[in-house]
Amino acid sequence: FTLIDAVKNIANITLKIIGEGPIKEDLELKVRNEKITNVCFLGYKTGRELNEEVRKAMFVLCPSECYENNPRSIIESFALGKCVIGSRTGGIPELVRDNETGLTFERGSVEELRTKIFYLLNNRNDIVKMGEKARMLVEKEFNQEKYYKGLMEIYQNILLSK
Template identity: 50%
Template sequence: PSLFSLRKHAEIGVDEKKLVHIPNFINTADYEPDYERRDYILFVGRLSREKGVRTLLDAVKGIDIQLRIVGEGPMGDEYRTYAKDKKINNVVFEGYRTGEELKNLFRNAAFLLLPSEWYENAPMTVLEAFAYGKPVVGSDIGGIPEMVVEGKTGLLFKPGDYKELREKINYLLSRPSMIVEMGKEARKKVEEEYNADVHYQSLMEVYERACGKKNI
């Protein structure tokens, strides 16, 4: 789903002529964007070490906005204890959420945080955030920079650097009009580059080539 993944396969010896980049897609008709709601900042994902949740907790300590963490995982109890011990009082652990609850959490957020510290391919949470008109502040790692365009659909920071992440969060929070503009660009990007038609067309081209209808 990402050019990053394609390049990694090429690096381990897979013939590049046999590799095709087909992005994930999302049905934007199912998502009503909301550019004005900025009740909190949001993380959605597995509570495990590689997701960078500890970095996120350190980054938001003392920031004048609530962080809502959606998801569960093997490090969940440890992160809850860490937040309590470090007196990080502006964080709420929502646990696992689906359906309308999850939709509302996305819809009412200022922006999504993606502090991954290990390679991500093409996270669907980014597409969901974009579909709701929400920018993303994400780690500059793996396939994330292909989706999060610095200064346009969000901001990037060095993985594991909680101080830089804090700076990026504060930077956006102090510029509400930028959040709106980035959200609109994010929605536009997902409509144009990650829609079902683009995905299916790319798949059909691969199938046609495989069947010998087109030259490889």
């Protein structure tokens, strides 16, 4: 519940949670029971609908509490020019580079996440700058040409080793 606890009672923002998962009902119950008014659940989104929601966002939060190697949601957010606040777990810190493509926080730390959210809310120019760097990172590191070259090198090495 790190994310919900971090954003509750922050004025003038709405946290939109996209997706389904095993704890969705628990999160909805917490929001209802605690009468948290700045959180809404949009459910599962894909394609154009998902991209539109991300485009409308000021920034994206990825508060993973379990290991994720290379979260696609972060890469997709970067591709749309959004900076990300992500937990320091798994491969997230390799993508979310502090003060470059976003901000990181200690997994499970409500206070640190809340501090990072307030930082971005009070430094809107940094949101834009980090979003631009995030977009450039995706264009440089996750493009088709780089992927193709890497794949061809693997095939070449396999063929040469026979």
